[in-house]
Amino acid sequence: MEARGIGAVLMATCHAAGLVVGLMAGISTEAARAGEKAVRVGVLTDMSGIYADFGGRGSVLAAQMAAEDFGGRIGSLPIEIVSADHQNKADIGSALARRWFDQEGVDVIADVPTSSVALAVSEIAREKNKVLLVSGAGTSDLTGKNCSPNTVHWTYDTWALANSTGGALTKAGFDTWYFITVDYSFGYALERDASDSLTAAGGRILGKVRHPVGTGDFSSFLLQAQGSRAKVVAFGNAGSDTINGVKQAAEFGLVQGGQKLASMLITLSDIHSLGLKVAQGLVLTEAFYWDLNPGTRGFAKRFAERNNGVYPNMVHAGVYGAVTHYLKARAAAATDDGTAIVRQMKHMATGDPLFGKGEVRGDGRVTHDLYLFEVKAPAESKGPYDYYRLLRTVPAADAFRPLEGGGCALVN
Incomplete structure (x- = not known):
């Protein structure tokens, strides 16, 4: 499949996945048109290729559920979820990340299956002082030779x-x-x-x-x-x-x-x-496995009810856990500075119904x-x-x- 122009990619993604999902019922269309500032979480994933079931729409739903469970806002700022298809191409993923950070007000990018895309986006997040939460990509270099003060690697690695x-x-x-x-x-x-x-x-x-x-x-x-x-x-x-x-x-x-x-x-x-x-x-x-304990079973049931009966996998669970911890740290840090938020994520112990207790280490690796x-x-x-x-x-x-x-x- 040939790489399309970034505008076309965004337009297709918007049509297919609904680019912005408002999570608070009180967010009116008038407020959105007036340009109300929000905390924006971008789920950059594979919507149509070989990793679409691995991440894809399930990862978008997991991020949405994390925002909803958090309460839908941080202070006066509503939380919004945006999504796009990187087509497993580093150049498309990089261009989408730059557009999100520079023009769309995205604060943090999550998921990013395909290690080559994640490595490229990690450098952009560092450059723009934003945050990258990796769930789908696997290379251990993300917390090794290519580690970044702006990247957290959540679910697994090679x-x-x-x-x-x-x-x-x-x-x-x-x-x-x-x-x-x-x-x-x-x-x-x-x-x-x-x-x-x-x-x-x-x-x-x-x-x-x-x-x-x-x-x-x-x-x-x-x-x-x-x-x-x-x-x-x-x-x-x-x-x-x-x-x-x-x-x-x-x-x-x-x-x-x-x-x-x-x-x-x-x-x-x-x-x-x-x-x-x-x-x-x-x-x-x-x-992660849905049948490990009451917490995992409860999440899986809620997820499946909104996903045509399809259960979550560990990548989806990782998006939920990573976004949840990011929102907690963002609220505690009271800033949108990327390195400061990741520093706070490392300072706070992780803990959610899906992964239990853990930590974000100095290299950005989450342990569980x-x-x-x-x-x-x-x-x-x-x-x-x-x-x-x-x-x-x-x-x-x-x-x-x-x-x-x-x-x-x-x-x-």
Whole structure:
């Protein structure tokens, strides 16, 4: 898909998603026309591509719910949600971010699946002294060599996924791996972090192959993985790339041939698309699951009621948690200065019904528990979205890369 002009992108997004959502009933059209100032949260996501279910409209809804649950305003300022489709292109995402910050009065950008887009927008947020709240993008470089005083990374990252999923399987005896990895910054970071984690746990990577974003045919990659005789075939991708890869692996009979499939990044939305018959036995790590406790179940029910019965995944939950903490910090800091708000976010402990207690570290990494799951067989599922069996809770202290290990200049 060719990149369109930014004006066309914004116009299409406005038509498709409703660019501005007023969250207070008292916000009249007259007040809006009079130019009343607001706290504006921009959800920059994939509305139409391979990560549309991963983030997309679910992320916009999660941000809206966070603003509503906060009360809809900070002092006299109403909270508004805007949204746009970055089409998984760094140039489009960057141009949208600049327009939002320079012309549209956006204070903070949230979600941003696609690591290349998130890395670019992080630099713009620093330049404009605004705030970036990452939920969808995965590269651990966002809190490593590319860390910023204006960026907070909420839900997961490549180091955490590699350490939890890869480390656990390797220690269980699945010690030889073959990687099928997406060919851009997220895949590179995941492959690097997984290599480090597997080697430390005593594992070996027998081979790897990279595929283009949005590929429809995994046959050649799967044949190479099959021929490697690795105990684990790992998918270092996300969204529809993961769905297509796992489906075709089932068709090629990799599991029947004795190999185990592992997805280094897969969410509830993807499992729903795959179906339990295909996905059963997959081992994965998530930061959120709807059926963990009363708080997660309550949120999921409210979310599904407004999302045509579709349950939230961890990216949606991360948008809710990140926006909630931002609004608390913004109110406490009593300023719209981006670095001051992020400083306040780091000063305040995190805490919400979805992730529990945690913190925003000096490098911008949010720490909370992670969960190692195995996908249930169809006969084990008791109803819609009852897909996971919990294997292990990874405590926050162990889930993410140590603070001193990422090379972030902010740490010192």
